Every structure is written in structure tokens, then in C-alpha cells.
């Protein structure tokens with residue numbers, strides 16, 4: 216009887232948790248997928264900080280797998296493809312260093328990896344800016360006549 220109560224309570228907590236997560240405006244799809252990168256990167260850092268090679272390998276591998284997902288390819292520019300490639304290479308390098316129990320190597324590859332997060336996001340912002348419709352600002356002519364010396 217007691218265990219049944221516990222099961223019911225656990226279920227209730229799970230359901231409430233689900234609704235709470237939805238209430239926070241988490242739209243299913245891309246943002247959730249993209250946020251997974253952050254979760255894995257944070258756990259990867261945990262692995263590095265705690266010298267846990269198994270965790271390092273697992274999280275780096277997950278990141279590499281994510282980068283192969285079709286949801287990853289939001290843009291089709293050559294730069295986006297290059298950033299994706301560099302990102303995957305760095306993730307694979309972290310995993311390989313973890314296999315060799317090489318903490319310094321894993322840390323170095325992790326730094327390259329996080330650099331790619333920022334570099335690719337910069338590119339994404341540039342593409343977005345370029346695609347945005349031009350701002351409809353009122354045309355203003357600046358009168359310079361007053362500045363010109365009058366002879």
C-alpha cells in the first residue's frame with residue numbers, strides 16, 4: 216500500500232514537472248535541441264573538473280552525435296558547414312583525449328569546442344541581420360551650408 220502511494224506521488228511530481236516545464240515557454244523543437252548542446256557542454260566541464268574520463272568521453276560523444284543530426288543544419292552557408300565541421304572535430308578530439316586519459320589534451324580540445332559555440336553563433340547573428348528587412352528610417356538630409364565658410 217505504502218509503495219503504491221509512493222508510485223502515485225512520484226507520478227504526480229513527474230506530471231506537474233512536465234507542465235511546469237511547458238509553462239516556462241519551452242517550445243518543443245529547435246530550441247530544445249539547441250539547448251541540449253549547453254547541457255552536454257556543462258556536463259563535459261564537470262567531467263574535466265573532476266577528472267572523470269568516462270563522463271568526458273560520453274558528453275563529447277553526445278555533442279559529436281548532435282552535430283550530425285539534421286536538426287543541427289539550420290543554415291546552409293559554407294561558413295555554417297565549416298563551423299559544424301570544426302565543432303565536430305573538436306568534440307571528437309575531446310573524446311579521443313579522454314580515451315588516452317589525457318586531461319590536458321581534453322581541456323585544450325574543450326577550449327576549441329567552446330570557441331566554436333561562440334564563433335558559429337556570431338555567424339548565425341550575421342546571417343540573421345543580413346536577412347532582416349531594411350529599417351524604414353525617415354530619409355534625412357543634413358544641411359552643411361551653415362558650416363561652409365561664406366566668402
Ligand code: HEC
Nearest residue numbers: 246249250252253256289295298299302331332335336339
Ligand atoms: C555550427 C553552428 C553552431 C555551433 C558550433 C553551436 N551552435 Fe548553438 N545554435 C546554433 C543555431 C543555428 C542556433 C539557433 C539560433 C536561432 O534559431 O535563433 C543555436 C542556438 C543555441 C542555443 C539557444 C537555444 C534556445 O534556447 O533558443 C544555445 C543555448 C546553444 N545554441 C548552445 C550552444 C553551445 C553550448 C555550443 C557549443 C558547445 C553551440 N551552441 C554551438 C548553431 C550553433
